[in-house]
Amino acid sequence: MKEKIIELLNRADDYISGEEISKHLGVSRTAVWKVINHLREEGYEIESVTRKGYRLVSSPDILNEEELHYNLNTNVIGNKIISYDSVDSTNQQAKKLALEGAGEGTVVIAEEQTAGKGRRGKNWVSPPKTGIWMSIILRPDIMPENASMLTLVAGLAVCKAIREITSLEASIKWPNDIVVSGKKICGLLTEMNSEIDYVNFVVVGIGINVNIEEFPPELDKMATSLMIEGNQIYKRKRIINKTLEIFEVYYKKYLETEDLTNIIAEYNECCINIGRNVKVTSRSQNLKGIVKEVTRKGELIITDPQGEDIEITSGEVSIRGIYGYV
Incomplete structure (x- = not known):
């Protein structure tokens, strides 16, 4: 019910009455009032005006x-x-x-x-x-x-x-x-x-x-x-x-x-790696080169100083100028 009330408050252009909310959800106005109070405790700013109802002023930055x-x-x-x-x-x-x-x-x-x-x-x-x-x-x-x-x-x-x-x-x-x-x-x-x-x-x-x-x-x-x-x-x-x-x-x-x-x-x-000087450190190899592209299989293609393209599938890749690699 809390999710539905939040949705109704968000969608309302102005005030929405407790009666309208209760009819929409098939619950009592007292039940609606209790949820509104609970939402206020969680940080929702909800304005209430007699004969108008409730209006959502602001929502807290909570992840629920x-x-x-x-x-x-x-x-x-x-x-x-x-x-x-x-x-x-x-x-x-x-x-x-x-x-x-x-x-x-x-x-x-x-x-x-x-x-x-x-x-x-x-x-x-x-x-x-x-x-x-x-x-x-x-x-x-x-x-x-x-x-x-x-x-x-x-x-x-x-x-x-x-x-x-x-x-x-x-x-x-x-x-x-x-x-x-x-x-x-x-x-x-x-x-x-x-x-x-x-x-x-x-x-x-x-x-x-x-x-x-x-x-x-x-x-x-x-x-x-x-x-x-x-x-x-x-x-x-x-x-x-x-x-x-x-x-x-x-x-x-x-x-x-x-x-x-x-x-x-x-x-x-x-991809920031493309065209940059990198250093690759892995169990099987340590090399430097310039990144050519990432392939459709997700491998990194590096051109080494001798002009050979090398396929990298894993390892620590340091980019010159990023994370302290100079």
Whole structure:
């Protein structure tokens, strides 16, 4: 009922009476009044006037199912949203829910992560009510070896959403970072549960620094936030909804070919690696070169100093001038 009342208040051009709400929902006016009071306690500013009813003045920047479902224009992604005040990690929680049968498109989101993880087990700073910490459960009918490309699909969606909502010039740092002004603003972590030839589920974790005012000294030169770069506070739910909507479009295109064929041109246009000097460090090789492109299979093509094109599928890729590589 709370979600429906929020929706009615949002859609009303002016005041909406308690009687109209109660008739629409088939509940008593007392029940409506109780929910309105509960919403006020959560931070909703709701004006009430005798003989006119209720009017929503402003909504708090909280991430709950009711707020996120409002104006979310997707068919599958976000059809179910599970929100928490605090979890160890949204990826960990999403994996538990997936093992219990959570369906395709389920989104797990939290106001705070106490043990957020980045790539290769690195810690991810996730202070409360300042960022977007969410994971998407997917059950794609694909071969396991193609699942890693979902990181790139999600990265493109986040990049496009940030550009559209904030007008900031966000770029993708292959394979799993989004950067603004040469600093990391978002990290992605994709994890899979599979058999030899079958994917049980994939969890795509997304962490976006939105309204973080400052970072500790050890991160200040590497990390930034939308607030710092745009010099304003952003509504997190708008960024979430736009990310999920764009991701659904790109995910559908990915499933048509099980690769990036349908979106690779857009990806390369957003990829900050292209044409840049990079250093690649992995178990099998260490090399420097200039990035030529990202392929439809998600590999990075680097031209080494001898002019040979080398295909990179994994490893730490440092770009000259970004994250301290000079």
